[in-house]
Each structure stands twice: as C-alpha cells, then as structure tokens.
Amino acid sequence: MLPSPTPLPRSLIPLPGESLPGLLLRISHRLHQSPGEIARRTGLAAKVTHIPGRHLLMLEPPDLAAFSAATRLPKASKPVRGPWQLQWRLAAVFACTTHNVFLHHLCPRCHQPVHGSTASRRQLIPFSNIGGLHPAQCRNPDPHGGLCGAWLNESTTVVRPQPSPQILALQQSVLRLLGTDDVTEPTNTAFSDLQVIAALVTATWPAAATVTPEGELATAFTEYAARRDDRAAGSADTIPQWTNVPGSPTAAAALIDTSNRLLRLPGPALTQALTCFSTRHHRRHLDGARPGPRCGPTAHPHSRSM
Known part of the structure; x- marks a missing residue:
C-alpha cells in the first residue's frame, strides 16, 4: 500500500516536453533528497528503492491527484523542454531537430546506455534511493559499488556523424x-x-x-x-x-x-x-550459397510514408 502523499516544502513547474523522471530528478536535486524519497512522498512509490516504470507511460487518476497535491501542481498539469524530454524515450526519436544532431545514448565515461542498466530497466529512475547527483549526471553503476556520476551534458572529443x-x-x-x-x-x-x-x-x-x-x-x-x-x-x-x-x-x-x-x-x-x-x-544462411542478385528498389511517393 502506498503511503499518503506529503506536501513538499518546495517544488518545480514541469518544463515543456519534460518527462516525469526528469521532473523527479530536478525536484530531488533542489530538495537535496533522493528521487526515491520524492516519489515516496508524492505517492508514486511504496519504497525509495523502486519507482515503478509504468509511471512513464501514464499516471493513473489517483496517482496524478496525489502527485499534483504533493507537488502543488494544478491537477490538469502533466509532467510533459527540460533536461530529460519525454520524446527521447520513444524508439522513433533519434535526432534533435533544434540543434540538428543525433541524440546520444551512451555515457561518455562508462559507455553504457544512459539510465539503462539491466537491473533498472523496469524502474522509472535507476538507483532511485541514491541522492546527491545532478539530473545531468549518469546514474549507471560503476565497478567500485557507487554510481558513475559522469556529466552527460558536457561535450566530448568523440567524432559523431551528423544527420543529413x-x-x-x-x-x-x-x-x-x-x-x-x-x-x-x-x-x-x-x-x-x-x-x-x-x-x-x-x-x-x-x-x-x-x-x-x-x-x-x-x-x-x-x-x-x-x-x-x-x-x-x-x-x-x-x-x-x-x-x-x-x-x-x-x-x-x-x-x-x-x-x-x-x-x-x-x-x-x-x-x-x-x-x-x-x-x-x-x-x-545456406552453407556455400551465394546471396543472389542485389535488391535495390527506387523509392516513389506513396501516401503511407512519413
């Protein structure tokens, strides 16, 4: 059973396009508490160690009401341009059309998918019980038992392809x-x-x-x-x-x-x-077989395409 939500002493307004994890990370950083503690106090989690990943898709009416009350947001407000945008979670989104670059999916230090460790894929935020990190820092585990903590918003020397x-x-x-x-x-x-x-x-x-x-x-x-x-x-x-x-x-x-x-x-x-x-x-996939003639269709306008 989820605990009754506790109004937060301070909160933040969701930024345009912001995801719920992004908002929780910003609030936790402002209040110097772990994301899991913020989720527990706002009715989104029963334990600080686990925030259900289903909240990324939708907040059920009771969850939304509790979260809105605890964060002092209008009930019609939905955590929806912040540090972590919701659309970046979608498989069909691969580029930022504001800066005309491909999105980055790996941490520059640990080289693992950002916020995507195997042990935390069903959680809204990995290692949600650990605080002290900025929203733009990597939350993947490091080999020494802590978190990576690399800054994800810093430029790197890696040469990346540019979208045409x-x-x-x-x-x-x-x-x-x-x-x-x-x-x-x-x-x-x-x-x-x-x-x-x-x-x-x-x-x-x-x-x-x-x-x-x-x-x-x-x-x-x-x-x-x-x-x-x-x-x-x-x-x-x-x-x-x-x-x-x-x-x-x-x-x-x-x-x-x-x-x-x-x-x-x-x-x-x-x-x-x-x-x-x-x-x-x-x-x-047949042993010794040659692949045969190349398939090279030429695209034509069609209503089903993007």
Missing part, C-alpha cells in the same frame, strides 16, 4: 505525427505500417542495406545486427528480437529511413522488394 537534411526531415515528419491529437486511421496506419516493415527489414538485414543512401547509418545498423545475432547465439531465448528498435540513434535512423523509403514504393514493388530480401536472407 533528409534524415532531419524524416525526424520532423515523425515528430509531427507523434505530436498530433489526430487518432484517425491514417495516423495509426502510418506507425503500424512502419513497425511491420521495420520488423521485416530487421529480420532480413543486410538484404535491405542498399535501400537507404545513408551509408554511414546503414553501417551502424549492420554493427547493431551483428551484436544482436551474437547475443542470440549465446542465449536460450529462441524468440527473434525483430521488433526491437536499436538503442543507437544512428542505427535507429537507418532502420526507420530504410522502412520509410520502402513504404514509398507502390504496392507491387514493395511486395517484390520484400520477397527479394527474404530470398537473399535465406540464401545467405
């Missing part, structure tokens, strides 16, 4: 669909079609690698696919992870761009391309 104008335009299109209140069939169909094609592209990669002209991004997805296959070879889980979008923003951009270009093909050409990918993939 076409990739930025694609991201803008995705963001427009994500930001619309239109729940009609065309909007839903656009994402459903993209998800299905992305799964087929993933399952048959690298057969579709020539579809996108973004060679550097295609290479990033090829590297991701190789790591995925290596993990699958050593795992007892026999279910293919074809519907998983890569955590790497550049690999995700390659997948979404390739899938979107395929969706711009007329129906018969799309069917032919997918059949070709499947055939090449099958031949590639």
